[in-house]
Amino acid sequence: MLSRSLVQGFARIAVAAATFGFTLSSAAAEQVNIYSYRQPFLIEPVLDAFTEETGIETRVVYASKGLVERLEREGRNSPADLVLTSNTSNLMQLVDKGLTQSVDSKVLEENIPAQFRDEEGQWYGLTTRARLIYASKDRVKPGEITSYEELADPKWKGRVCTRSGKHPYSLSLIASMIAEHGEEKTTEWLKGVKANLARKPQGNDRAQVKAISEGVCDLSLGNSYYFGKMITNEEEPEQIEWAKSVNLVFPNQDDRGTHMFISGAAVTKHAPNRDNAQKLLEFLSGEQAQYLYAEKNFEFPVRPGVERSELIQEYMGEFKEDDLSLTEIASYVPAASKLVDEVAFDF
Amino acid sequence: MGSTPSARRWFWAVLVIALLVALPVLSVFALAFFPEENIWPHLWDTVLFHYIGATLTLSLGVALCTLVTGVGAAWLVSMCRFPGRRFFEWGLLLPFAVPAYVIAYVYTDLLEYAGPVQQFLRESFGWQTSRDYWFPEIRSMGGAIAMLSLVLYPYVYMLARAAFLEQCGSIRAASRSLGCTPWQSFLRVSLPMARPAIAVGLSLVLMETLNDFGTVDFFAVRTLSVGIYDTWLSRGNLGGAAQIACSTLVFVVLLVTLERMARRRQRHFVASPGSNRHRYELRGGRALAATLFCSLVLLGGFGVPMLVLLQYALGNFASYWTDDFLSIARNSFLLSAVAALATALLGLLLAYGKRLAAGKTVRALVGFSKLGYAMPGAVMAIGVIIPLAAFDNTLDDFARRYLDTSTGLLLSGSVFAILFAYTARFLAVSTGAIESSLDKVTPSMDRASRSLGRNSWQTLWAVHLPLVRAGILSGAIVVFVDCMKELPATLLLRPFGFDTLATYVYQFASDEMLERSALGALMIVLVGLLPVILLSRAMRGPEDGREEKPAEVAELPPTAAMG
Numbered sequence: 001m002l003s004r005s006l007v008q009g010f011a012r013i014a015v016a017a018a019t020f021g022f023t024l025s026s027a028a029a030e031q032v033n034i035y036s037y038r039q040p041f042l043i044e045p046v047l048d049a050f051t052e053e054t055g056i057e058t059r060v061v062y063a064s065k066g067l068v069e070r071l072e073r074e075g076r077n078s079p080a081d082l083v084l085t086s087n088t089s090n091l092m093q094l095v096d097k098g099l100t101q102s103v104d105s106k107v108l109e110e111n112i113p114a115q116f117r118d119e120e121g122q123w124y125g126l127t128t129r130a131r132l133i134y135a136s137k138d139r140v141k142p143g144e145i146t147s148y149e150e151l152a153d154p155k156w157k158g159r160v161c162t163r164s165g166k167h168p169y170s171l172s173l174i175a176s177m178i179a180e181h182g183e184e185k186t187t188e189w190l191k192g193v194k195a196n197l198a199r200k201p202q203g204n205d206r207a208q209v210k211a212i213s214e215g216v217c218d219l220s221l222g223n224s225y226y227f228g229k230m231i232t233n234e235e236e237p238e239q240i241e242w243a244k245s246v247n248l249v250f251p252n253q254d255d256r257g258t259h260m261f262i263s264g265a266a267v268t269k270h271a272p273n274r275d276n277a278q279k280l281l282e283f284l285s286g287e288q289a290q291y292l293y294a295e296k297n298f299e300f301p302v303r304p305g306v307e308r309s310e311l312i313q314e315y316m317g318e319f320k321e322d323d324l325s326l327t328e329i330a331s332y333v334p335a336a337s338k339l340v341d342e343v344a345f346d347f
Numbered sequence: 348m349g350s351t352p353s354a355r356r357w358f359w360a361v362l363v364i365a366l367l368v369a370l371p372v373l374s375v376f377a378l379a380f381f382p383e384e385n386i387w388p389h390l391w392d393t394v395l396f397h398y399i400g401a402t403l404t405l406s407l408g409v410a411l412c413t414l415v416t417g418v419g420a421a422w423l424v425s426m427c428r429f430p431g432r433r434f435f436e437w438g439l440l441l442p443f444a445v446p447a448y449v450i451a452y453v454y455t456d457l458l459e460y461a462g463p464v465q466q467f468l469r470e471s472f473g474w475q476t477s478r479d480y481w482f483p484e485i486r487s488m489g490g491a492i493a494m495l496s497l498v499l500y501p502y503v504y505m506l507a508r509a510a511f512l513e514q515c516g517s518i519r520a521a522s523r524s525l526g527c528t529p530w531q532s533f534l535r536v537s538l539p540m541a542r543p544a545i546a547v548g549l550s551l552v553l554m555e556t557l558n559d560f561g562t563v564d565f566f567a568v569r570t571l572s573v574g575i576y577d578t579w580l581s582r583g584n585l586g587g588a589a590q591i592a593c594s595t596l597v598f599v600v601l602l603v604t605l606e607r608m609a610r611r612r613q614r615h616f617v618a619s620p621g622s623n624r625h626r627y628e629l630r631g632g633r634a635l636a637a638t639l640f641c642s643l644v645l646l647g648g649f650g651v652p653m654l655v656l657l658q659y660a661l662g663n664f665a666s667y668w669t670d671d672f673l674s675i676a677r678n679s680f681l682l683s684a685v686a687a688l689a690t691a692l693l694g695l696l697l698a699y700g701k702r703l704a705a706g707k708t709v710r711a712l713v714g715f716s717k718l719g720y721a722m723p724g725a726v727m728a729i730g731v732i733i734p735l736a737a738f739d740n741t742l743d744d745f746a747r748r749y750l751d752t753s754t755g756l757l758l759s760g761s762v763f764a765i766l767f768a769y770t771a772r773f774l775a776v777s778t779g780a781i782e783s784s785l786d787k788v789t790p791s792m793d794r795a796s797r798s799l800g801r802n803s804w805q806t807l808w809a810v811h812l813p814l815v816r817a818g819i820l821s822g823a824i825v826v827f828v829d830c831m832k833e834l835p836a837t838l839l840l841r842p843f844g845f846d847t848l849a850t851y852v853y854q855f856a857s858d859e860m861l862e863r864s865a866l867g868a869l870m871i872v873l874v875g876l877l878p879v880i881l882l883s884r885a886m887r888g889p890e891d892g893r894e895e896k897p898a899e900v901a902e903l904p905p906t907a908a909m910g
Contacts, residue, residue, distance in 0.1 A: 033843055039854060040854065059844050060844065061841060061842070061843055061844075061845075062838075063838045064838070064857075065576065065579070065580055065839070066725055066728060066839040067839070069585065070732055070839060070840075073733055073736035073737070073759070074732075074736050074740075074756060074759065074760070075736065077739060077740055077743055077753070077755050077760075079843070089583075164567070166577050166581045167581075168581070171581060200567050201567065202486055202566070202567030203486070210461065211460075214477050215475075215476030215477045216460070216477055235860075235862070235863075236860070236862070238461060333581075334582060337577075337581045338389065341389065341390075341393035341394045342392075342393050344393065344394055344397060346394075346567075346569055347397045347569060
């Protein structure tokens with residue numbers, strides 16, 4: 001009895017699954033397919049605006065790792081048209097593996113300054129972000145810390161928090177230190193920072209600010225937009241408290257400027273909807289999308305002349321950016337990763 | 348049964364299935380031959396021993412905790428009588444349905460500085476900041492051991508309990524009459540006899556611990572699986588990562604060999620079950636302690652996380668319970684059900700083939716097909732993409748050249764990729780369960796059926812299938828629950844716009860938005876409960892007025908048996 005009902009049950013499931021697989025494979029007429037390293041809820045508002053304006057549907061696969069490998073193996077049959085990334089390393093990796101194609105577009109050239117895009121148009125930066133020092137309002141006087149270098153100063157012993165040294169954001173900053181000071185000095189600096197840590201590197205950028213508000217530490221490293229996301233977080237009001245407990249420090253204003261990186265996109269080599277991908281790319285660099293990025297995500301628009309959101313103006317104002325080229329930073333990332341292991345930064 | 352034509356056919360069947368299922372692992376092996384650079388000198392000089400140290404500490408800690416909890420609880424519910432025993436008997440299985448990453452998020456939310464527990468303490472004692480008092484840090488090695496143990500102990504519990512039930516009561520009675528106290532009798536007689544089953548459960552626990560990434564990453568415990576991802580992602584060295592993954596497999600093979608040896612010994616213990624069952628009557632303080640122990644374990648692994656999730660989910664129920672959410676839940680359910688079906692079918696063929704075409708090659712093949720269970724999920728996913736995409740592209744080339752049409756990514760671009768990953772990963776579970784069921788069917792049954800003119804297929808259908816249906820069912824159930832919880836492979840392999848409950852939960856929880864992910868997490872557990880309850884029905888003891896069937900319970904031991 002049991003085995004018969006078992007078989008029947010399985011059969012029903014199989015039929016349901018078959019119909020379900022079929023409905024999935026039916027595709028819309030005008031579409032653009034996106035592999036995204038950025039979380040869906042971050043890009044949704046902008047993508048929705050794109051669909052509304054052009055009628056082109058967007059479809060997204062989000063994953064935090066492995067999309068480059070997936071694209072590589074899928075080869076010319078890959079359905080992906082566009083890859084969205086949250087750092088430069090992934091863009092470089094795509095180009096190195098020959099998975100992108102160059103896009104030649106007047107619109108893009110006009111909207112995106114040269115330092116934020118590939119010379120041959122293999123990839124384009126869409127937003128910039130600054131790596132900031134978050135400092136406790138109560139325990140750190142304004143002006144007490146002004147540069148990344150000072151994070152290694154012994155006076156901060158037991159007062160610094162950061163995420164894993166292996167995270168792309170950390171690696172990017174360390175790579176820029178190598179570009180500026182060379183490997184040897186950067187190693188010393190990294191050792192100094194490690195000696196100052198209040199706890200083992202853990203959590204994301206927001207978790208560090210939270211730690212400051214809880215008194216675990218006084219200084220942390222974090223991307224600029226997290227501040228905006230926290231201080232406007234109606235859904236989880238405790239994050240507003242975290243943000244209120246810190247001052248933002250834009251490091252190195254007196255010399256090379258604050259470390260910057262980009263989020264960006266590249267059109268895939270075998271994009272089946274190449275034209276739509278280019279349209280989306282142009283849209284993302286356009287006034288409306290750039291404004292949305294700034295307004296909703298608190299990132300800095302790459303496009304000059306787009307108004308920065310009120311909140312950004314209020315808290316961040318104008319500041320000096322490190323203009324080290326993205327390609328150069330990317331070239332030092334492997335060395336940075338090695339240094340992080342050598343000083344056992346995460347342990 | 349010699350090399351009759353039928354045995355040869357079964358040999359080929361086993362060969363084909365085992366190779367297909369082993370394709371992802373083989374692909375990872377292949378990757379390991381092409382590293383970007385030799386990762387080992389650097390690792391050796393820097394962090395390798397940190398990784399290994401953390402891995403060993405975590406494994407040892409989880410092993411100890413699951414042993415004490417699992418065996419202790421199993422002993423209590425199967426050998427003693429105390430208030431709530433009948434409930435705990437199946438209730439203790441519930442934490443099995445809770446994914447480790449979910450419980451990690453929940454307890455962090457509860458026990459961290461800003462969480463309600465510490466808030467309450469601060470308010471009660473007038474402390475201002477974290478510098479005023481000490482509180483154990485949840486995001487730590489200890490925390491990781493606790494989280495993994497709380498949801499993994501059911502493996503040990505399930506198997507230990509089955510083993511205790513199978514033991515012949517008269518042996519214990521003999522040990523007692525020879526002067527053993529109940530405690531001595533447990534240590535000297537019952538425990539050693541249950542050892543093989545416990546070892547099987549433990550090897551499962553350890554493999555789950557080794558391939559875990561979500562929990563350890565969240566808790567900043569840097570084990571080898573963190574090392575694998577780091578080598579791959581931040582150093583761009585997929586080949587090097589594959590090498591580390593393969594080296595951890597060596598450790599697993601060691602475990603498996605250990606387990607197989609244990610199982611070989613198990614065969615000597617032919618149980619005469621159900622006879623002379625006697626339970627110790629616990630009274631007073633002891634009864635209370637037993638009830639308390641079981642309650643705490645159940646509360647920790649199930650009660651507390653459920654309450655927290657419920658509170659979050661109900662707070663905003665209307666805005667989360669959308670059509671989208673329901674279709675996501677349906678995706679999860681269907682995928683897991685189909686994967687359970689596939690592993691049941693393939694597992695049956697493998698186990699039966701191994702029975703008919705006995706031999707070292709077949710045994711090795713079946714063992715090899717199970718290695719996917721120990722591979723970290725995202726690495727396994729890359730291993731799935733490689734052969735599937737290669738097949739798709741070859742087929743597509745062919746179709747374009749000769750048929751003037753394109754077949755595109757037939758397999759790797761569809762849900763099939765996820766199904767394949769689930770099957771390759773969890774087949775070990777279902778094959779193990781069916782094998783152990785089949786082992787109990789005496790070969791004379793086969794011979795009788797064959798001599799009455801049935802061929803091997805008819806014998807399988809008419810004789811074996813009814814006899815091993817409990818094994819098939821329990822294997823399928825465990826696979827179902829495992830698939831509901833699976834995250835890393837699903838995340839990478841899914842088609843456009845396709846979510847499962849696990850990916851839905853991950854998206855929000857990884858960005859500190861536990862509230863929004865709560866409903867998804869709750870659904871994973873609730874849907875996962877269904878099979879756990881089914882399983883518990885199969886575990887019912889004799890007092891429930893049913894025929895005692897320890898055999899059904901015993902199907903699970905070799906759940907992940909790699910033998």
